[in-house]
Every structure is written in C-alpha cells, then in structure tokens.
Amino acid sequence: MTDTTKNISKKAGLPPGVLMHVGKRLADNVRISVIDYNATDYIEKTCKTPEEVFEYRDTKNVTWINIDGLHDVDTIAKIGEYFDLHPLLLEDVLNTKHRPKLEEYDNCLFITLKALNVDEENNDINSEQMSFVLGPNWIISFQEREGDIFDGLRQRIKEKGTIRQKSVDYLLYRLIDTVVDYYFLITEFVSDATIDLEERVFEEPDDDALKEIHLLKKRLANLRKITGPLREAVLGLYKGGNKLIKQSTERYLQDVYEHLIQVNETVEGQRDTVASIMDLYMTGVSNRMNQVMQVLTIIATIFIPLTFIAGIYGMNFDNMPELHWKYGYFIVWGIMSVVTLFMIFYFRRKKWL
C-alpha cells in the first residue's frame, strides 16, 4: 500500500470540509508570489505569509497570485477563507490525483488540469497538477512544484505585451494555452518513440521491444485521461456563458479547445499505431519461429533418411549381399546423393531455401 493509498484511506468517511493533501510532496517550501498589473502599472512581489496577499484582492488591477507547493494546508486554507473559496474547491486543489475539470462557483470559476513536460534526462514525461481560480479581477494558480513553464508569460507581462491591455479572463486563457502548447511537445515526444519502436520491431522483435510497447500503451492511456477531460472543461469555459469570461476571450478559448481536439486525435492515432505495432511484434515472433522450424526441418529431413541408409549397412547379418559388392559402398553414396538432391529440390520448390 503506497503513501497515496494511505491518504486516500484516511480520507474515506471524512466530511468534505476537512482539507488534506493527497499526493507526494514535490516542493520544499510553499512559495507565494503576486503579480498585479494594468496597462500602465506593474508590481511583482514574493510573499512570506498568505496575509500579504490579501490587499490585492480588491484592487482594480489584474492580480495573479501563484502558489507553488500544495503540502502546506494551513496557508491554502487561509487564502481560501479570505477569497471565500468553497471547501470542495480547496479539497480538489489539494487532491493531486484529481482528473481535469471545470467547476463554476457563485463567485469564481475553478479549473484543474495536469501540466506535462518532457523530462529529457530520464526520457520520461513529468506530470504536475495545476489549478486556477478565476475571480472578478484576480486569478489564483496552484502548482505542485516551482515551475518555469510560465516564466515566458511573466516576462511578457513585465514587458508590456498585449496582455497588459486585456482583462483577467484573458490571463486565464494564456495560462491554459501555455499548458496546452506543452501538450504538443509531449505528443511529438511520444510520436518519435512510436516511430523508433516501429523500426525496431521490424528489425528485431525482442523482449525489450515488448516492454516498450506496453509502456507506450500505458503512457498513451494516461495522456488520454489527461487531455480528454480538459477538452470538455475548456468547452464548458467558452460555451458556458459564464459572466467572468468576456465574449472577446471566447474566440481564444475556442482556439485552445481545437488544439486539445488535435492533441486528442493525435493520441488516439498513436494508440492505433501502437496496437498495430503489437500485431507486428506478434507476427514477428511467429515468423521467427517459422524460420527456426524450417531450419530444423530441412536438416532433419535431409539427414534422417541418409542416416537410415547408413544404419542399414551397419547391420551385422551374415547374409547381406550388397556388402560384398565391389562398388556397394560407392553405390550407397550415389543413392544418398540422389536423395539429398531430391530433398533440396523439394525445399526449393516450397521456397524454404
């Protein structure tokens, strides 16, 4: 029973309001940072206590509060209380096993999703739970670890990109868009792995290839579980008619939605390809067995009759006329040659040779 299971099992039967972090601790310390901007002004700040954040709630600027690390339940509870977040919302933020979803609350929109990244060192995919809460003019983003995927976005805000002209829902769009852009990298990563695997299975279908097929299958199933619900969530975001999303932003969200459809189709296509590679693998194994059998059969069917002939003239009967023929031995060699040639001819016709 893993650590996670223990947490889940502790949670069973608890009331919904009791907050508990489900998942591994990925960050050392909780890090709270605030960016507060409008077209002209820009403030960036790192906060030591959650209370430092409170003053930004009611400014007219766009405020982006980012929290890295989910293990410090108290901090999150304090922020939740001040921003009047529903207990179920906080529970979902803390549960890093949660599937992506969108939920509308009276005073805010809540979206939780998985950010993916290629871990080039381990040739693996890193997955991280992220949650965004969109209020009237603030966003709170929760991340499991200190990440850098939003660094480019922060820079752009600082440098007075178009985003500085736009309202807070556009910031939400940019956050989700950034996450989805990384999904394309993941599909390329998996795509490359599939092509490698394909060649390898054609060349030599060994046990490692089988393990890799299985791994790839599980990865793709996982990707589907991550991107499918997010697609539905983004659909709800731009079709839901929520008043926190301006009409001008809907077109952008639709674009994200279409990207997610494309990611999903790629994943489905890869799944088909991997299934097809598994078929190739099994056929490769069969073909190899066939080859082994053919070698055995050719050798055996040529030599078994010859050995029989040799055995005949190895018998010790008193009366075996052939033994005393002058050219008996050579005649036997002749017969053996004929048999062999016939066999070779037969195998050639069967295309085994």
Added chain:
Amino acid sequence: MTDTTKNISKKAGLPPGVLMHVGKRLADNVRISVIDYNATDYIEKTCKTPEEVFEYRDTKNVTWINIDGLHDVDTIAKIGEYFDLHPLLLEDVLNTKHRPKLEEYDNCLFITLKALNVDEENNDINSEQMSFVLGPNWIISFQEREGDIFDGLRQRIKEKGTIRQKSVDYLLYRLIDTVVDYYFLITEFVSDATIDLEERVFEEPDDDALKEIHLLKKRLANLRKITGPLREAVLGLYKGGNKLIKQSTERYLQDVYEHLIQVNETVEGQRDTVASIMDLYMTGVSNRMNQVMQVLTIIATIFIPLTFIAGIYGMNFDNMPELHWKYGYFIVWGIMSVVTLFMIFYFRRKKWL
C-alpha cells in the same frame, strides 16, 4: 441451480406486491437502530420491534433509521406500510441482486447501491447491497449485514459535526459519499493487483498468472456494473430537481458524481491494462515456445549430421577405402569439428546463440 436461482424461479409470475428476499442471508438477526438529531438534541436507540420506530417519523428532527439484515420480510413490510413505501420499492430493497438505481416516488426518493470493502484476509472484495429511502425529514437505510463503514459518520453526528446543522438530504449525501470513498480503496486494491500481475507476467507467464488475469477481468467487469449505474443515479439526484434535495446539497452531490466518474475512468483504464497484460501473457508463451524450439533446433542440427557421418563409417561394406587409411578416424573427427564450427557460426549469425 443455486439458492438464488430457486428464489428467482419462485418469483417468476408472482404479482409485484409479494415480498420475498432474494440473495443469501448475511446477518443473524435483523437489527433496527434509530438516530434522531437536530443542532442541539441527539437520541440514539436500538429497537426490538419495528413499531418502536414509528414515533420518529413525524418529529421535526432529522431521523436516520438503519436496518441491518434483509431476510425478515415481515419487519420490513411493517415499516414499509407505516412509512407508506410503494410495494415495488420494498421489492427492490429485498432483491440483493438489483443493479444500483435511483427512483423518485411521490413521497420519497429511493436509491439502491452496492457498498464495497476490501476483505484483507481473503484478498477479496466484499460486496453488500444497500438501499436508502429519503423522506421529508427521515432516512431509512437498509443493509445486508451489520456494517461498520458508517461508524465514523455516526460518531461525527454524535460529536456535533457540521452535519448536525444540516438537513436530512445532507445526511443522504454523507451516506453515499462514504460508500463512494470506499470505492477509491477498491480501485487502489485492484490497481496494486494489476501492477503485481504485470511484473509477474513479464517474469514468468505461468498458468496461475492466466487464472489471475481472468479473475481480474471479471472483477473489473463487476466493478463497472456497480459504479456505472450508480453514477447515473447520482447524476439524477443532483440534476433531477427533486424538492427533497436542497440546492445547497446539490453541489456536494455533484462532487460525489465526479468521484464516481473518476472511479469509472480508473476501472476502464484498468480494463485496458489487463487486456494489454493478457497480450503480454500470450506473447510470453509464444516467446517461450520459440526458445524451446531454438534449443531443440540447435542440438538437432548440430548432431544429426555428425551422427550421419559416424553412421557412414559404421557400415560393413567389404570395400570401404577410408576405413583402412591410417588417419581416417582422425580425419573424420576433423570433418566433424568443421561441421560443428560452421553450425555454431551460422547460429551466431542468426542470433540464436
């Protein structure tokens, strides 16, 4: 024909009003208990006769009547009559083979579901039919056996948890939520079994692994049959707009609904994984056969030609010049060595050695 079948067969053609217990008897005695509470007061009582329960129907408090054991049809009929429950409702309560469902009656809401629990002793999953009837300010819960999964909830009511502030539909939510929390434990249990199986099949695909794959498949099919309809039932509960469910509770029920979606997705994912493990198993078996064949082929193809050569010079022809050569025997050994080396080289090139 099992006991169940007999009951089912007895039921065929009977009118709908005739009550009959379908299933095994899991509890020794029927046990009726009542909890009656509001924000300030709290009464807990175990009743010997169903009539003792009647007085609580019309109190203004929240009343939770729990009945353990379904085999005593009379008791249940009496309660059904007093609380004005439809005969079909009682029939469904007694039929422990019933699939999870929600049904709205004029005066109550009826939900039946399966509670699951890991039986750690037998490494198995226990399943129990449970039914909840929600009235204006009472809930009647029916269980097959005396259970403990609601003990934590009872304790919390006693200790003046938030639940004491809430109405009876919130209690229904908490009951269903508790059952669903246990589903997560079951999915973890099955998940662990899948991972174990996966490793085992990679290492040694034997007959026991095959049996376990089959068992796991059936377990997952069963889980799907249990959680799928419940998901639909909970959806009906929070979307149905029934006046017995307050709006404030709907958000909580939606949370349960999402948990059930997550459980379902996990189950579907496991099904895919088990199907993939079955493929691994079959490939493992093929690979093993391949290996056996290779060993046979290597041994046979090396020694059959050698044996043939030995057979040649075991013949008894009068005129066999080689036999009389001084180094004939050693030359033969030489030829044999060459043949052997050639074969070994050939197998190396084919990567069979």
Added chain:
Amino acid sequence: MTDTTKNISKKAGLPPGVLMHVGKRLADNVRISVIDYNATDYIEKTCKTPEEVFEYRDTKNVTWINIDGLHDVDTIAKIGEYFDLHPLLLEDVLNTKHRPKLEEYDNCLFITLKALNVDEENNDINSEQMSFVLGPNWIISFQEREGDIFDGLRQRIKEKGTIRQKSVDYLLYRLIDTVVDYYFLITEFVSDATIDLEERVFEEPDDDALKEIHLLKKRLANLRKITGPLREAVLGLYKGGNKLIKQSTERYLQDVYEHLIQVNETVEGQRDTVASIMDLYMTGVSNRMNQVMQVLTIIATIFIPLTFIAGIYGMNFDNMPELHWKYGYFIVWGIMSVVTLFMIFYFRRKKWL
C-alpha cells in the same frame, strides 16, 4: 433452403394485406379462450369458432382473449376484422421471425416479443413468438403453442387477486412481467453454463469445449437480439403517454423496463466472459503445445548427443585407438553420464523440468 425461406421468398413482392404464416407450425389446433372479469364477476370460456369471442368486445369488463397457434390464418383474419386490427398488425402477428417491437395504432397498442423457457430435457432454450394487442378494455394475446407460463396468472385472476381490481393495462403489464421474469431464469441458465465452461477450459481445453464456446456465443447474441428491442418497446410503453396506459400502471412498466436493463447487462457481461473464455481456450492450446514441445526437446537434446557418441565408436576404422583401451567402454559411459547430467541441470535452470 429451409421451409421458412420458402415462405419468405413467397412473400417477396406480395402486398402488405395478404396474410401468411411465416415459421414452423408448433400447435396442432388453434385454441381460442376467453377470460372476462371485473372485481366481482369472472367468466372463463373456450371458444370453438372465432365468432364466439365477438360478444366480449363491448362488455365493460376486462376481457382477455388468448389464441394458441398461428397457422390458421382464417381464424386470425376474422378476429382481426371484427376488432378492426390493421393488416400490418396481423402480418406481424403471423410472422414468427419478427423482432420484438411496440406499435401504436389509432385504436389499440400492439406489442410483439419472444417468450423464452428452459427446455431441461434437451438442455436447450425454447423460444416462442407472442403478441399482445391492447384495446380499450380487452387484450388479445397470440401464442405459437399452448403454453403454461400464464397458468399462474390465470389462477390468480380466478382467485380474486389484486389484479381483479385493476384495469386492462395492468393485465398487459402482468403478461409482459411474466415473460420477463422467465428471462431471469434464462440468464441464470446461461450463467451456469458459462461457469461450467470456464472450469472445463481451465482443466482441459478440448474440441468439445470449443464447440460449446461457439454455441454459447450464438445463444448470447440471440438473447441480446431478443431482449434489447423489447427493452426499447417497454420504454416506449411507459414513456409514450398513450392514453390506453393509465398513469398508475406506468410505475409498474418502469419496473419491467429496469428488469430488462438488468437482463441486458447480464447478457453483455456474459458475452465479455465468453470472449475471455475463448482467450483462455486459445492460451490453453498454446500452453499445451508448449508442453509437448518441451518433452520432445528434453528427450531429443539428451539422447541425440549420446547417440552420436555411440555412433562414433561404432565406426569400423582400422586405426581407432580408444577401441583398444581397456576401460574405453566404461570411459564412454562416464562421458555420457556427464553429458546427461549437464543437460538435466540446464533444463532445471530453464525450469523445463
């Protein structure tokens, strides 16, 4: 070309009004019986001519006219004419190959379905086409053969069961409910067959098991074809809002609908299980082949090298020093023992022994 085909082929191109019996003749004579009742009165009668039935059409009582045997087209045509039944309706009654369906006519409701029964003698399932026509206060039921599945229901009407208080649509519900109750027996029958098969395939996957898997598959496909459309028909019956169905009866029909869902789910589950058993079978066959191969390989790889050694010293070269060593023979035995032991050790390591 079977008898049925011939009938179908005769029908091709005929106008819709021409009645023709499609199917085998299962009853010797057409038997018409009438039950006419209300809360107080009860009449039961067997009629020799269809005309005897006519008087009951316009009584205020509930009238149940039952016709066993569908081959006498004239009788059915006469009844059809008097009760003003649409030609297409009569055509469907006579076509015993028809899939279950519900059809609403201006003056009546028509439902056709398959009644199933376990034929314990032949270990088989009997299927019979049944049709019910519901009018304002009468039901006409058509059966292929004289059946007994409604005997219990007739008895209950006679004995003043609750049914005597109810209107004619409740009688329709009871007829359908009786048929559906028998479906549960069929699913149990098939379930038992599946469990038997499962064990058998684990123990000895022989040719008969394969035939049984195939038979079971076809049976389940058939069950699905029978119960699926009926489920839709019953849904139409209680959701259709037809004025011949009273609101109080709808709840009961919903119950039948849910039973049909459960039957369907069981059938689908069984189909999955049978597919899984087929996998087991194929794996069993592979495993057995593996075992055969291992035996062959062990024997061959041990003895082929030994035979080679023996062959060496059976050669007749003049100059073979070993032959003249005093303990040559025993040394050869020693070498052979070493080779054998090595082989046994090798096979043990490979877990083939």
Added chain:
Amino acid sequence: MTDTTKNISKKAGLPPGVLMHVGKRLADNVRISVIDYNATDYIEKTCKTPEEVFEYRDTKNVTWINIDGLHDVDTIAKIGEYFDLHPLLLEDVLNTKHRPKLEEYDNCLFITLKALNVDEENNDINSEQMSFVLGPNWIISFQEREGDIFDGLRQRIKEKGTIRQKSVDYLLYRLIDTVVDYYFLITEFVSDATIDLEERVFEEPDDDALKEIHLLKKRLANLRKITGPLREAVLGLYKGGNKLIKQSTERYLQDVYEHLIQVNETVEGQRDTVASIMDLYMTGVSNRMNQVMQVLTIIATIFIPLTFIAGIYGMNFDNMPELHWKYGYFIVWGIMSVVTLFMIFYFRRKKWL
C-alpha cells in the same frame, strides 16, 4: 485502374451540371415504359423516345415511368429537363456507385438504393442501382438493367389490386417494399452460407474455408453499406413530414423501416458469427498443429532412447562385457520393452494417446 476509376477521374473538377454515367453498362438499350392508372382506367405503353412520356406528366392519374439502362445520358437529360429535375439529382441517378440516400427537392422526392438478387447460377449476389423520383402524381424509376423484380407488382396493378385505389406515394412504398423483401432472401442466402462454413471449419479448416470466410466478411460489409443508409433514408421518408407522402402511407413506410432494421440486425449478427468462425478457424489450425506435434513427439521420444541403446551395443570396443553375455541381446530387448511401456504409460497419463 479500372473503367470506373477512369470515369471518376474524368469527373474530378467538372461542374455539377455535367452528366456522365459512372459504372458499367449493364443493359443493351435504354427502355422506357409508362404505366398510367387510376381506380378504373389502366394504360401500359413502351416508349421509343423520351418525348412520348411527356404527355403523362400532367394527367390526374398515377403515372409510373420506368427507365431501364443508364448509359444513354441524353434521354435522361431530356426527361430531367421536362420534369424539372435538379442537375444534382440526375448526377446521382447516373452515378451507380452512389450510396443509398433520400433527398428532398422543392418539387419532388428523390431516393436512390441498391436492389439485390441472388444469382443462383454463380452462387453470388447481384447488385443493381435503382433510383425513384416521386412527383405530385408521378414516379420515375431508373434501373441499370431490365429487371423482373417489379413484374409481380405490375401484374397486380393491371389486375386492379388495392394499389389501384391508392395514390402515387403508396406506389413508391410498394416499390421500396419489393426491393426490401428481396433483402430478406439475401440474408437467408448469406445465413445458409454461414452455417455451411461453420460446419466445414469444425470439420476441416483448410485454405478454401479461409478464403470463404474472407469473402463472406466482405459480402456482409457490403450488405451493411447498402442497407444501413437505406434504413436512414426510409426513416427520413416517413418521419420527414414531406407533403408528397400522405399520412396513411407513413404507417406502411414505418413497416418497411422495421424490416430494414431487422435486415440490419441480421447482417450485424452474421458479422459476429463470421468473426467467431474466423476464431474457430484459427483455433482449428492451432489444434491441428498440436496434433502433428504430438505424433512427432510420441514417435521421437519412444524411439530415440531405444536407438541410443542399440547404438551403445553397436560400438566396437574390445572390452565390452555385455556383448559376450549369453542372454545379453535378449536382456537389451527386455530393457527396451520396459522403456517403451513406461513411455506409453507416461503419454497416456498426459492424455496424448
């Protein structure tokens, strides 16, 4: 590249109004015939030029214009112009590769479908494109070849069948119904083929059986492609609320729709069965290989050790005490018998003998 392809390739990029016959020419000459009738009058005529048909367009009778042979584009264009048919409609009439469909135009209804017929000589299924255009009181039917499937219908019109009382939409129903009735013959034909194949695969799974499985699969896929879209078209016909279809005819069209559902279900069922037969075939092949292996293994494992023993005493060592024992030879025979009996006992226990 076939003839058809060439035509298709010529069409690519052409404007929609340019008519071109796509498909093989199946009739020698275009044959135009007219039947014009009401309850009392009846005219039948074969026309040499399309212009002869024009006078019947505006009679008050029901007019059925039948055109056999689609290769004469001019004739069809002339009729199309006079009856004011849309260019796209004519294009679809001429494209014999078109899938079945219904299309509503302002002044007419257009339905195109495939008529099927068993070709008993070649044990094959003939397919022919047919199109019907329904106007206010006329129908134009287009056939690829002079057919006889409507001969019965023509006879019935001539003989004052009920059809003479009905309007032109009822004639359309009868045309479609006739085509669909033939589908039942086709499903019976395929059904018989499936049953034959099933038995054959159980008895002897040879290469021809494999080819037939493949052929049957393709046939069923084809049938599905033909009947599925037609079902949707007929649904559109009776549910579409088009004013050319009278309400009294809708009931009849619904009947055709249900026949098509039944045909479709049969086809789907057959597909499942054929898939299952393919499984049987593959299992049969495996079983046969198993049997071959067993024979080889039994023979080899019995005789290889015996041959080894014989080889031992064929060695020429000077000092081999057993050779000089009086009963050595007979003792060896004894040992051999014991080994053989042990092997036979072992194989019996394994159930290989």
Added chain:
Amino acid sequence: MTDTTKNISKKAGLPPGVLMHVGKRLADNVRISVIDYNATDYIEKTCKTPEEVFEYRDTKNVTWINIDGLHDVDTIAKIGEYFDLHPLLLEDVLNTKHRPKLEEYDNCLFITLKALNVDEENNDINSEQMSFVLGPNWIISFQEREGDIFDGLRQRIKEKGTIRQKSVDYLLYRLIDTVVDYYFLITEFVSDATIDLEERVFEEPDDDALKEIHLLKKRLANLRKITGPLREAVLGLYKGGNKLIKQSTERYLQDVYEHLIQVNETVEGQRDTVASIMDLYMTGVSNRMNQVMQVLTIIATIFIPLTFIAGIYGMNFDNMPELHWKYGYFIVWGIMSVVTLFMIFYFRRKKWL
C-alpha cells in the same frame, strides 16, 4: 527532433498573435494571383506585392485571390491586416499541421482542409494544407505549393461557365468540391492497393506484405483524420445558416457533404478489409508453419523407427540368432516395408499426405 518539432517547441508559450510558419517550405516563392469576374467581365492578374491585391477587395465583382506558398509570413500578415482577418485565423493558415475545420468570424468564413493527390511516380499520396477565407464578395485561398488542381476551374471561369453567373459562395463550393473529387481518386488508389495486397497475402504471406499492411493501415488512419473533420466542417457550412452562404448554394454543399460521407464509408470499409487481411496474413503464417511441421513429422516418424530396427541389428552381441538366419536381412527389409506402409496409410487417413 524534426524541424517541425522545433517550430512547435518555439511556439509553446508565445502569444496567439505572433505568426510563425509551422511545416516544411514546399514552394520557392510566394505567388499571388487574382481573378476578378462577373457575368460579363473577367480580369486575371499575377501580383508581385500584396498591396496590388487591395484594390479588388471592394469591387462588386467576385474576387478570387490565390496565394501559393506559406513561408513568407510578412506577405500574409499584410493581406490579413487589409482584409481584417483575425490573428487566430492567420495562425491557423500558417500551421500546416492543422486539422480540417470551419470557423465563422464576424466578417468572414474560414475553412482549412487537406488537398490530396496521387503521386504516381513514388506510388504515394501527396498531402497539402489549403485554407479558404470567404468574405462578402471575395475568397482568399492559401496553398502550400503552386498547384494545378484548380486549373480546370480557372479555365471554366475564363470560358464563361455557369459559375460566372453565380455569387462568391458558389465559387467556394466549387473549390471544396474540386478537392473532394480528388479524394475519390485517393480512395480508388488505396482500394487498388488493398486488392493487390489481398491476393499477395493469399499467395505468399512474406515480410514485405506485412510492411505493406502496416503502411496501408497508417494511410487509412491518416485519410480518416483528414476526411472526417472536413465532413463536419462542410456540414457546418450548409447547416450553419451563415449569411455569407446563399440558400441556393446549400443544396450543392449538401452534395459535397454526401460525397464526404461516401469517402468516409469507403475508408472505414477499407480499414475493415485491411484488418481482415492482417488476419489472413497471420493465418497464412500459421498454416505455413503447420505445413513445415507436417513434413518434418512425416519424415521423422517414418524413418526413426526404421533407423531403430537397423540399429538393433548393428549391435555386436555374440548371441544374436537372427543375424545368422539365411533370410534375416530380407525379413528385416520386409518388416521395414510394412512399418513404412502402415505409416503412410496412417498419414493418409489424417490427410497429411
């Protein structure tokens, strides 16, 4: 990591407005051409700078602006700005990996799709991204390379085809229709490949056939990904009720929609066929192994017993009476013949010979 990946990876996190070409550069230079026509006038022009195009935007004629080559982002940006195209629209035009889609903007309709063409030299399928933007009286088409598939259409416009009478939405229809007509050529191309493959797999299931099956599978998956979304886009075009599409054009678009359905059905049918061919391949491999095994078994089971008999009489026991029988040798030959005949009879009965 391919070039494409690099571009995708550069895009991750960029704001939506930044244009970047994703894909390979297929054309040397960007080529802009304008056709401006009405029923009487016709102008054709090749432009060197995007500015030359601007004057045609506000003419009352139909204007078709065609741009070959997507790598010159500046040119496209300029045109986009003048025609007031949304930044997301331009982004989609430049992303040649985009799936087909329809998007409605306030001032225009945007459709992107893949044009396919058979590359007869390489026996391959060429795919090219195309985008059409439909404004009030202009169309801008974007192509990856200078293409000729619209040459016929241009000619027809020049030659005063019916298209000259129609409005700009009809031109859009003709563009899409031309693309879809080429899809039929592709399905024929793939169909032919499937038929070839089928025959080949029946004759000789070798490794190349396997590779071709895999290639065909991927091609069909690709076709499905291209034609499926386009079908939906065209459906949106004629059902969307956009004011840029006239009602008279909707009928034509519906025709295109049906062609796409037919293409899709063909692709799905081919997928089924290829899956079936894969089954044939695997069965072919199994059958071949079976044949190999039979040859081995026949040879081995005939000769192994004979060799044993010869071995017996090759033993050197002093006391072996048979050796001294006058006809011993011939008797042995007799026994051997009997054994052989028996074996041959046995194999014949088993139908192995």
